[in-house]
Amino acid sequence: MNGQILLQGWTIIPTPQTMQHKAGIALLPMCGRINEARTVGDDRHILAAQLIDDIRAATGLEWDIATGDRWPGFITLTILDNPHAHPSGSYTLDVTPDGVTVAGVDFEGVRNGVQTLRQLIRQCGAALPLLHIEDRPAFETRGYYLDVTRGRVPTLDWLKHWADKLCLYKYNQLQLYVEHTFRFDGMSETWRGSSPLAPRDILDLDDYCAERGIELVPSVSTFGHLYMALRTRSLRDLGEFPETADEPFGFIDRMRHHTLNISDERAFTLSCRLIDDYLQLFRSDKFNICADETFDLGRGRSKTFAEEIGVAAMYVDYVTRLCRHLEAQGKQPMMWGDIALEHPEILERLPEAVTLLNWQYDPQVTDEKVRTVAQSGATQIVCPAVWCWNALLPRIDDAWNNITRMARYGTQYQAAGMLVTDWGDLGHVNDPRMAIPGMIIGAQESWNPGRIPDETDMLRRISRLEYHDASGELLDILARASHAACFQWNHLITWLELDDGRGGVNTGVLQTIPGLLPENERPDDVIRALQDGSRAPSLVESRRMLLRYLKHHISLGETADHLLQTSARRISAITATAGPRIAGNAAAFRVAIEGQRLLNRVGLQLASDVGVIDSLQSSAASQHDDTARLAEALEIWMEAYAAQWSTLSRDSELRRLQDTVWELTDYLRFQSV
Known part of the structure; x- marks a missing residue:
């Protein structure tokens, strides 16, 4: 069936779990209406408006929106009769000559079905293929992690555009990576000159994402990766090596030397301040404290403390305090898992409520570290990468290999979800649009892993759907071009x-x-x-x-x-x-x-x-x-x-x-x- 779909010139990403393709065409009416039931929970009818925008773009026709049983529409958005029989996010889509119905188990399910329908409209216009789809996600959490701190701070318009794109491909979580690029009160020395995001930006984006079924989860560095803060006059004394604060800025140094001296109690005060100020701007009940790559821990100012209790004990005690601080406020803590995996004894001591974000970016990654976390009993989300950092051209082959493997391991070891990461090391020279292929591969693999047989097939699908390339060759050409990056x-x-x-x-x-x-x-x-x-x-x-x-x-x-x-x-x-x-x-x-x-x-x-x-x-x-x-x-x-x-x-x-x-x-x- 998948090969037939491509031959007919249209595709759906992520591919549905089951789909019956019937002979014939459903022609959208010239003056049509979308009926969206209030039980969907879409108070501002954003989902109906998405469909209307795509119908207008594809056909030039203007449609209406209504709700209630006295205003029938050719397209109906509704809740399934037996929603509890299916997992969250599930939906059915029926395209018949007499009308189109999207029925979901909840708002997210309807949203997901609408995105499938939007993709069909974008490719087929007013002449839709007759289909019956029953679909559900493999991972409940399908997130995207966007670096907005290491050189490039996106405009709010671009962040909303990206949220729209994530919605189209059925992601349901977004995190923004922040070190110093947020306007925290009393910390202007840290964020000055960085074009930082402001509280109003977060409030606006949080609303925008929520209306599109995406949870905006706060994420801020609270332990490591505080390079810019620890170079300031005000905060340098809280770093492991304050004597290096006046050395020239370096893109590479920024990735290596940035860890709090946690033997100083003022460090915990700073971490809690960042958490408490930031979390109030989000509706999410989750918070990512990061706590990754604490390379300098126990090597500078805290060396004596490390010699007394050990670096692993220092680390786990500190992140546990941060997690307890969040739990006391009704928040579910998240953190990167790299340090815990370097010191496996940490896994045994972490709070039960914490979710480990298990990042593994090797294109040939094995299941070892995913299996280790699973055996510890900790909740984990597997985290592959779009492989765009440090380069002008995206390494699409590496993204495919890394993402597909991590999705397979996540499924095998029953991970709670997948979080696809998009980093901007060394100044974020990579244009954000270069991450689109990797993002869409991530969407496919977090929804229906292993369904697409090979990278060539996947890139052909993305070329046709995302880039309107009838030949299906565009991304294969781009992937080959990346192999010609000799001096990067x-x-x-x-x-x-x-x-x-x-x-x-x-x-x-x-x-x-x-x-x-x-x-x-x-x-x-x-x-x-x-x-x-x-x-x-x-x-x-x-x-x-x-x-x-x-x-x-x-x-x-x-x-x-x-x-x-x-x-x-x-x-x-x-x-x-x-x-x-x-x-x-x-x-x-x-x-x-x-x-x-x-x-x-x-x-x-x-x-x-x-x-x-x-x-x-x-x-x-x-x-x-x-x-x-x-x-x-x-x-x-x-x-x-x-x-x-x-x-x-x-x-x-x-x-x-x-x-x-x-x-x-x-x-x-x-x-x-």
Whole structure:
């Protein structure tokens, strides 16, 4: 049946559990009506309005909305007669020549059925296929986790647009990752200059999400990942290493050094303040305290305390206090599970009420850690990733492999749900639209895991439904283009931030180099050089070492350029036929591909300059001209990138990204003199 659906040119994502496709067509009336029963619980008739908007966009026709038994509609939205016989979110959809009926067990069920109908209308217009669908989700919780703190703060309009898209694909939870980008009273030193979200933004978004069946769950860093706060004059003394607070800002340092000194009781006061202020803005009864990647715990100011009771005991005691604080206010605590899995004894001591968010991002992830949490008896939600961070182009293959595996393990070990994560490390250079394929894969796998046989089939479906691509080829082209990323954004950041700001080497950044490649791709000679502690390398030596480490990838840059150019041409031709509906996506694809072409050239240039690869030019004059043209092309590209940024995001840290590119172009011009 799935193959037939694609041949007919339409698809449904997530795929329904059962569907009977009958011969014939139901033609929507020219002047139609949607009857939405009040028992649905949709007081403002948002679901009916969604259908009307799609009917108008697909047919140009204007429909009416009514309720009650005296105002029949061709489309009826109602509650099932025996709702308690089915799990929450279940629905039936009947498309007949005489009308269309969506019946759900509850509001969420009706909402889910409406989204299926909307997808059909978007693809089939007024001529709908005759269907009977009985559908239910595999996971009760199907969430999305969006980073709004590490460089990019979305506009409220974009957040609402994203909530609409999550609704269309049947997600029912959204969390925003916040470190310093919220306007907490009395903490302006932390959020100044970050274009922070304000209480009114949360109230507005919370209402908007609730009306669309999405629970907006508060999430804020309360333990680790407090880099910006712990660099302030007011709060630096609460960090494990306050003496580093005045060191130059670093994208990589921000990911590594950010942990509270919890041996100081003022730390707990700060954590509780963040929790108490933030939770009042949400209707949700859940709260995510994060508490992940506390790398510095017990290594700085709290070292003596750690020697007394152990780092694991310190950690579990602190998060338990935070969880109890939430429970006393009637809230259900959530937290990331990485530290508990590093110290399994923590699992035995966590409060029963806490939900562990078990993030595992390896595309070849095994079931080990999901099984470990299941055996402990703790409630867990499995958390894969859309694989967009640190890069201009999305790694769709990695997203597919990671998400499908985690969905399978979540089902096997009876996880409470799935939370698909979307991170923005190193300045959030990745355009949010690049996460759409991974988000939709997550929607499929959290609803009906294992139903789609392979990645190719899935990408074809997404191309047709989301991007209006009749050929179904768009995402396959984009996925292949990502394989041509030879010198990536995180490689550039590493190269730049090896400089400690004083002409020396940032040894912390130097230590991150091995993590840039999978274990089976790491050149042994460079690894040995990195591990050689007999002599500290100079900055020039460290950068050359990085380029040697990446040599195999960098050297493919010239070949990869042809693939990127071809991809840009093919994607442009496909998106042109889809019309203005996906113009924003078309622009995002073009900017990302052109940016990657330039990064590949940068890698080749830097490696050539230090003799890691053969020289690219035959004369000093041509070298000067080519380097100058590359610098200018990067600056022109950054203008186009900034223009796209402003369509989705507040200013936030755009200037940091611009400064990064300008630092590179200044270096290129200086080298060419």
